Amino acid sequence: xxxxxxxxxxxxxxxxxxxxxxxxxxxxxxxxxxxxxxxxxxxxxxxxxxxxxxxxxxxxxxxxxxxxxxxxxxxxxxxxxxxxxxxxxxxxxxxxxxxxxxxxxxxxxxxxxxxxxxxxxxxxxxxxxxxxxxxxxxxxxxxxxxxxxxxxxxxxxxxxxxxxxxxxxxxxxxxxxxxxxxxxxxxxxxxxxxxxxxxxxxxxxxxxxxxxxxxxxxxxxxxxxxxxxxxxxxxxxxxxxxxxxxxxxxxxxxxxxxxxxxxxxxxxxxxxxxxxxxxxxxxxxxxxxxxxxxxxxxxxxxxxxxxxxxxxxxxxxxxxxxxxxxxxxxxxxxxxxxxxxxxxxxxxxxxxxxxxxxxxxxxxxxxxxxxxxxxxxxxxxxxxxxxxxxxxxxxxxxxxxxxxxxxxxxxxxxxxxxxxxxxxxxxxxxxxxxxxxxxxxxxxxxxxxxxxxxxxxxxxxxxxxxxxxxxxxxxxxxxxxxxxxxxxxxxxxxxxxxxxxxxxxxxxxxxxxxxxxxxxxxxxxxxxxxxxxxxxxxxxxxxxxxxxxxxxxxxxxxx
Amino acid sequence: xxxxxxxxxxxxxxxxxxxxxxxxxxxxxxxxxxxxxxxxxxxxxxxxxxxxxxxxxxxxxxxxxxxxxxxxxxxxxxxxxxxxxxxxxxxxxxxxxxxxxxxxxxxxxxxxxxxxxxxxxxxxxxxxxxxxxxxxxxxxxxxxxxxxxxxxxxxxxxxxxxxxxxxxxxxxxxxxxxxxxxxxxxxxxxxxxx
Numbered sequence: 140x141x142x143x144x145x146x147x148x149x150x151x152x153x154x155x156x157x158x159x160x161x162x163x164x165x166x167x168x169x170x171x172x173x174x175x176x177x178x179x180x181x182x183x184x185x186x187x188x189x190x191x192x193x194x195x196x197x198x199x200x201x202x203x204x205x206x207x208x209x210x211x212x213x214x215x216x217x218x219x220x221x222x223x224x225x226x227x228x229x230x231x232x233x234x235x236x237x238x239x240x241x242x243x244x245x246x247x248x249x250x251x252x253x254x255x256x257x258x259x260x261x262x263x264x265x266x267x268x269x270x271x272x273x274x275x276x277x278x279x280x281x282x283x284x285x286x287x288x289x290x291x292x293x294x295x296x297x298x299x300x301x302x303x304x305x306x307x308x309x310x311x312x313x314x315x316x317x318x319x320x321x322x323x324x325x326x327x328x329x330x331x332x333x334x335x336x337x338x339x340x341x342x343x344x345x346x347x348x349x350x351x352x353x354x355x356x357x358x359x360x361x362x363x364x365x366x367x368x369x370x371x372x373x374x375x376x377x378x379x380x381x382x383x384x385x386x387x388x389x390x391x392x393x394x395x396x397x398x399x400x401x402x403x404x405x406x407x408x409x410x411x412x413x414x415x416x417x418x419x420x421x422x423x424x425x426x427x428x429x430x431x432x433x434x435x436x437x438x439x440x441x442x443x444x445x446x447x448x449x450x451x452x453x454x455x456x457x458x459x460x461x462x463x464x465x466x467x468x469x470x471x472x473x474x475x476x477x478x479x480x481x482x483x484x485x486x487x488x489x490x491x492x493x494x495x496x497x498x499x500x501x502x503x504x505x506x507x508x509x510x511x512x513x514x515x516x517x518x519x520x521x522x523x524x525x526x527x528x529x530x531x532x533x534x535x536x537x538x539x540x541x542x543x544x545x546x547x548x549x550x551x552x553x554x555x556x557x558x559x560x561x562x563x564x565x566x567x568x569x570x571x572x573x574x575x576x577x578x579x580x581x582x583x584x585x586x587x588x589x590x591x592x593x594x595x596x597x598x599x600x601x602x603x604x605x606x607x608x609x610x611x612x613x614x615x616x617x618x619x620x621x622x623x624x625x626x627x628x629x630x631x632x633x634x635x636x637x638x639x640x641x642x643x644x645x646x647x648x649x650x651x652x653x654x655x656x657x658x659x660x661x662x663x664x665x666x667x668x669x670x671x672x673x674x675x676x677x678x679x680x681x682x683x684x685x686x687x688x689x690x691x692x693x694x695x696x697x698x
Numbered sequence: 699x700x701x702x703x704x705x706x707x708x709x710x711x712x713x714x715x716x717x718x719x720x721x722x723x724x725x726x727x728x729x730x731x732x733x734x735x736x737x738x739x740x741x742x743x744x745x746x747x748x749x750x751x752x753x754x755x756x757x758x759x760x761x762x763x764x765x766x767x768x769x770x771x772x773x774x775x776x777x778x779x780x781x782x783x784x785x786x787x788x789x790x791x792x793x794x795x796x797x798x799x800x801x802x803x804x805x806x807x808x809x810x811x812x813x814x815x816x817x818x819x820x821x822x823x824x825x826x827x828x829x830x831x832x833x834x835x836x837x838x839x840x841x842x843x844x845x846x847x848x849x850x851x852x853x854x855x856x857x858x859x860x861x862x863x864x865x866x867x868x869x870x871x872x873x874x875x876x877x878x879x880x881x882x883x884x885x886x887x888x889x890x891x892x
Contacts, residue, residue, distance in 0.1 A: 261718060262725050266768040269713070286768060321710055321771040446762035449755070 143273050144169040144304040147237065148177045150280040153312050156208050157181060158198060158566050160191035164212025165252055167239030169304035183566065183595060186587035188216050190559035192223020193585070195234045197560025199227075200546045201521055202567035203358060206287050207234040213241055214252030217298075218259060222553055224294045225263035229550025230379060231356060233292040235283050236264075242302040243271060256298050265293030270300065273308035285317040290325055291444045292356060325443050328460035328468055335456055336414070337472035339437045343412035345481045346372045349395055349424075352379035352549070353417015353442060353462045360384065360542040362466035363416065369470060371477040373485050375403040377418050378534055379549035385540040392485070393494060396424040396691070398531045401492030401683050404691045406485050407432050414439040417462040420451045421550070428452070430690025441465045494535050494683070497697050502676035503652050505529070505604045509536035511655045512574055512602065515663060520572040521564050523547065525557035525581035527611035529604045531681045533576040555584030561599045562592060572600070572663060579605040579632045579672075589642040592668040600662045601670045603635060606677045614680045619687045635672040650674035702731060703757040704783060704853055707746040707764060708771040711737065715769045719746060722767060728752050728760050732785075732828075734850035743771065747783075747852045749828075776855050783853035786825045787835065788813070792842035793820045801841060808834050819844055 141149065147170060151159070159182045163171040174182055185191040188211040195207030207227075211217050217238035227234045240246065241253045257267050266286050268279050276299075283295040340346060354363050360383050367374045367390050374384040375392035384391055393400030395407055407413065413435045418424065420440075425431035431452060432438065440447075440454035441462060448457040458465050496506045509532060512520070518540040524533035524547040539545050546564060548556040561575035582603055592599060606613075609627040616624050639646025645665055647658050655673065662669035682697035709715045716735055723730055731749040738745050750760060757775060765773045793801055798820070805812060805822050808830065814821035824834050828851060835846070 257714060258717065261721050319768070322768050444766070446759065446766055448762075450759055453755075 140307050141310045142169065142173065142304065143276050143299075143306045143308060144173045145176075146273070146276045146308060146310050147280060147299065147304070148173055148180060149310055150277050150312060151208065152177065152179055154206065154280065154284045156206070158183065158563075159208045159210055160185050160194040160198075160563065161210030162188050162191060162212065162216055163210075164216045164239060166213035166241055166301045167210060167216075167237075167299070167304070169301065170210060170237070170239070170299075181566075183562070183591060185559065186590050187585065188219035189223050189555070190562075190585050190588040190591065192220045192234070192236065193226065193553075193556050193559035194563035194588075195236075196223060196227045196232050196556075197523065197546060197563030198567040199233050199563070200230075200560070201543065201564035203356070203543055204288070205233075205567065206284055207232070207563060209234065209236045210238075211236065212239040212252065213256070214254045216252075217256040218254055220296075221260060221263060222551075224260055224296065226548045226551045226553045226556055227294040228263045228265065230352065230548065231292050232294065233287040234294040235280075235287050236294060236296045238296060238298050239304070240269070240298045240300040243300040244302065246300065256296065260296050263294070264296045267296040267298065269298045270303055273303050273306040276303065276308070277310065277312050281313050282317050282319070286322065290322075291353075325461050326459055328441075328458045328465040330468070332456055332458050333465070333469045333472055336439050336458070336469060337474070339412050339439065339456070340370050340372070340414075340473055341476065343437075344478060345410050345434075346370065346412045346414070346478070347392070347406050347410040348372050348374045348414045348416065349407065349418060350374060350376045350380040350383040350416050351418025352377070352383075354380060354383040355417075355542050357417065357443070357462035357464075358542070359417070359461075359463035359466050362463055362470060364388070365470050366466055366473060369473050369475055371482060372414070373406055373482070375399070375407065377424055377549070378530075378547065380418060381534050381545040382539040382542045386538040387540050394534055397422075397426055397685050398681055398683065399694075400494050400535070401694045401696055402485065402488035404685075404694055405488045405492070408434065408691050409484070410435055412437045412439070414441070415452075415454070416441045416466065418442070419447050419550075422451075425451065425691075426685045426693075427688060427690045430692065492683070492696065495697050496679075496682070500676050500678070502679075503650055503655070503673060505532045505673075505675045505679055506536045507652055508602065508604065508655055508673050508675070509533060509576070511659055513537050515659055516572050518544065520544065520574055521546065521568060522574045522576060523557040523561045523564060525575075525577035526552045526554045527578055527581065527609065528606075528614065528679070528681050529576050529578045529581070529610075532604070554581040556581070558582055558601065559585050559588045561601070562588060562595075562597050565597045565599050566595075573598070575599050575601045577601065577603055578610060579603055579607070579635075580609050580629055583632065586638070589639070589644050589668075589670075593643045596667045598666060599668050600659075601668065603670065603672045605632070605635070605672050605674050606679060607632065607674075608677060610679070611681065615687070635670055639670045644668050644670055646670035646672065648672035648674065700751055700753050700756075701777070703750050703752060703775060703777040704781070704851065705746075705748040705750065705757075705761060705764070705773060706776050706853055706855075707748060707773045708738070709744050709746060710769045710771065711742050711744045712769055715744070716746075718767050718769060719748075719764060722763055723748070723750065723760060726760060726763055728756060732850035734852050736852070745852075747850070749851055774855075776853060780856045781853050782856060783827060783851050784825050785828050785831050785851050786823065786849040787831045788847045789822045789824075789835070789838055789843055790845040791820055791822060791838060792818065792844055794818050797841065804834075804837055810834070
């Protein structure tokens, strides 16, 4: 017989968990009482629950197939997870959050640190459970992990009352695979539809593929490459699909949409057959909806989530299936072909609209920092980006050739995501160099995790692209809100070298291009976390960009 | 163009399911006209009958989003199918002894029942389509409605019509379900039509 807390910890081990990010409090103390008895579970004490949720997210994203785990106590502890859960939910990241709850007998009495966590998180989790009986603990955890990692993955929350953590019960971990009539496995792709798509590809004069994060989740990048190479189809991607197709491939386009490459947008707008795989087609992809792929004759959408089919863009042919299975079976039907004229046209657009930046101010440009980073690690580093200009720069100025190397909060756009998530990424991938690219605004939103980084000596290179302002907002205000700069000045930001010093974290700063390489070399040679502050051109902007309310072809490029 | 759509949803009979369903419909920006929930012959399953006022594409999106909820077993858009969609209404009418005969006649025409009689009021029960209930209420209005409670629509499809199945999923490793699900029901049941 074991206590409920022990049953939960045993269950986590059965699910292959090795790392937990968490924060103790009154309602989860029984879990923490027994945690030291399970050395197989490495607990990382974060300094804020939001950091824990993002760290679990970064862990799961960077180690495909794994599930990130975060612990929090009841009330404020659990509520601090909400943003992190929402981030994981929008980007389909498998995370299991176990929150302490007041004793089941006290639920509903407004007792100390009680909150309705199930209700508060309902719209930002894939599913949630309130444990009501000790014998349910093991089956619930098993089902929670199954739901988090299968189908379209997502976060699952388990609310675990304190009395049930202490209750004594038998431990029987269910052997049988989870089967729930209301949660069936994803369907097999419809062979007739795949044959139809193969015919469309055969007849296409101007085919284009767009790949989203679904390709990465399904680990379908090889199948995607095979399809592209077999039929010589140019491939673009969404922000979250970055890495699904090698940037260096001759058939590679670039990111699509609002801040995508001009040549990708041109190719999408000219395409007669557009094949979208594992993507949501949100407003950042389509820009103004009626400008998206206006010449397309056959729009194909492959996604595991039927609710994504026709949500924003109505396809002519849709396949609801796992991207890997669908592409593998499609590849058996696709005949080799090559539309020379189309590929020549696409190459011409690539020459006409290169992704470029200007350096005429003489000040350090963010792209120069990213180029120097890339030169030092090529395709071997994991790059996490925060939200804002740094996110788009990192997406466009690092040549991701391998899958799963670029992580960011694409859907929710959570500032403060990258720094704690990079802890998770490094702990999940101890052998890989990890860069956290962030701005001075987003970094301070979760900078308390510096203590966690230093305590656990997590070897992350934090790159702050510091433009003393909320750069993306500033750029929008300059260009779309009458040029009125309002509440974007971040001149009052800490001295990051002194801040690093205060936390015991190695920190360096420069505003000179000639120092960039030396600082990066020093940071990468250092075993442990390093903070590099680069004071960049405060007026550096993200280009290309489609002005708000405009269409895909209205992109503005760097002058 | 929006219209009333009738969704018949089977859900796991678990705490919080109603909130999940209602919250999903609200979050996606749809309005619920009516929602009723109750047990089925299987005590692990409840049936929700939901009327939403939306366009066709929105309705498809609403049903797909609902189907994603882990507790939702099946969801059928039965709008436009031949179905029995009934509501129950209880109306407390002002009914001094002298005016009761006229009321009773109307109740008889609508195949209603008097379920409570007091000195100056009666409670009338009528079941049938929402339209029939609306008509009955309009007829009752001049006599002085004191209180009124409607149940919301519950519905089943008539006969052996194939349902519009939005989610025909295969269970692990099984072949996809190709046969449309069959419904129980008695063909030609016309109870309640006026």
